[in-house]
Amino acid sequence: MRDTVFYPAQDDMRERMASLRRLLNSLHTPYGAGDSVAVKVHWGERGNTSFLPPDYAREIVHWLHDCGMKPFVFDTTVLYSGGRRTASDSLKTAKDHGYSEAFLGCPIVIGDGHDGRDVIDIDAKFKHFDTVQVTRQVEAADGFLIFSHFKGHMAAGFGGAIKNISMGFASRAQKQRMHSDVHPVLQKGKCTMCGLCVDVCPTGAAHFPEGSDYPEYDRDLCIGCAQCIGLCPEVALKILWETDATVFQEKLVETTAAVWKRIKEKTLLVNALFTITTDCDCWPGHNPVIAPDMGFVGGYNPVHVDRESLNRIGEDVFTTAHPAVPWRRQFDYWTEIGIGE
Ligand code: SF4
Ligand code: SF4
Structure with missing residues (x-):
């Protein structure tokens, strides 16, 4: 079994859907019949123009249905004001961006609940965090499919599966703990x-x-x-890159690792290498595209699919976009804290 797979696709949406379906069919599914599978997505901040259209998430949902699963999609609320600070705002933004239950064919869940308190503290036992606070879906869902838009990120250098699990699963308080050194x-x-x-x-x-x-x-x-x-x-x-920015990379990884220890036996990951922009989909407005569309990377480990995505796009793209961000620290630190390759 190969650890990561790459399925190219260019402009045509039908080609992209076929490519995504081929990728999904090539993966060994860790789910059991009838499992509830939480599909982690990001439907973009209000005003953002580079978020992934809902068609990919729908294809994933259809595939999970075809495999006999009970999928739902989820995201968590964010710290800052805008279109996703509260559950109701976030659901409205999702709908405005085409992420409706009718279109996707499954429930849409706000992972940290309508009041942001549907969260749990799980063991981390790392340098920065003894515990991390994340969506209760970590223990509620039977399985996970982490679907990530791979692109640049102001503080993390790049945003893919590692960040989608870390910030994407984190409670608002945990997000603040990760960000507070910047x-x-x-x-x-x-x-x-x-x-x-x-x-x-x-x-x-x-x-x-x-x-x-x-x-x-x-x-x-x-x-x-x-x-x-x-x-x-x-x-x-x-930003004080030399100090705080490195700590941010480590905190990001610690949160991912704590979640990963819980979900690694029951999770698939897919990165979409389309509309690869300077910054993440949390930014309102238009982000410059910094690399051509490529296709999908899939696999079983967030570090592996992110590394493969970086290799495909070229590390220089992200180094040029964010020259002062020590994003490589994410990979080194993942190894240092003993999560393994
Ligand atoms: S980084 Fe701090 S000061 Fe700047 S916008 Fe965010 S909260 Fe405000
Ligand atoms: S120039 Fe920059 S730092 Fe100064 S007031 Fe405007 S946004 Fe703030």
């Missing part, structure tokens, strides 16, 4: 005092103190979402 640092010489960072800050951490022309960032309120950093038109905000 803080904006103002370079006053570049700042035009336009106020955009204050406008987009979801927590009020970015503000103009009385009597100051320049914005400041309250560390107690900052959740490290990096929206201010990403949207500042002058690139006047920098």
Whole structure:
């Protein structure tokens, strides 16, 4: 049994669906007859234009039905304001992006519940986290299929299966714990005092103190979402990459690893290498495409499918897009903490 598989597909959607179906048929399914299978998807932030259309998720759902499973799709709510902060907002955004139960043919579930509290703490016992807090689906579902849009990411360098399990399963509090070492640092010489960072800050951490022309960032309120950093038109905000950014990679991996230990015997993974953009689908607006469409990578291990995806696209693409992000630390740290290859 090969560990990862690649099925190419270009522009035509019918070709893509056929390619995805061939990939799924090539995998050894770890599910039992009648299992409930949680399909982890990301339907994109409100205003984002590069999220994956729902057709792929529907094909996966149909395939699971054909295999005798009971699939449902899920995602969790996010920290920042926008179209996915609450369960009702997120479901509306899903619907606006075509992710409806009628189209998909299965239930859509908000993994952390309508109030964000349908979560559990599971053992991690790593350097940063003794436990991690994640969706209760980790113990509720019989099996998982992690379907990830592979693209760039402002803080993680790239976003694929590792991040989809980590941030994607995490409670809002766990998301904050992972992000909290990323803080904006103002370079006053570049700042035009336009106020955009204050406008987009979801927590009020970015503000103009009385009597100051320049914005400041309250560390107690900052959740490290990096929206201010990403949207500042002058690139006047920098991240302390040498320290905090490395810790972020490790925290990301620790959360993935804690979940993975729970679900690895009953999980398949598929990365979609289409609309490969600079940043993730959490960003409102248009993200530049940085690599051509390629196809699907599938397999049984999040590190392997992400590594294969990076190899296919070319590591340089992500190094160029995010030169200061130490994203390779994710792979090294996965090995260091003993999850194994
Ligand atoms: S968005 Fe950038 S340029 Fe505008 S006030 Fe904030 S830091 Fe300054
Ligand atoms: S990273 Fe910026 S936008 Fe995000 S919470 Fe902190 S100050 Fe606000």
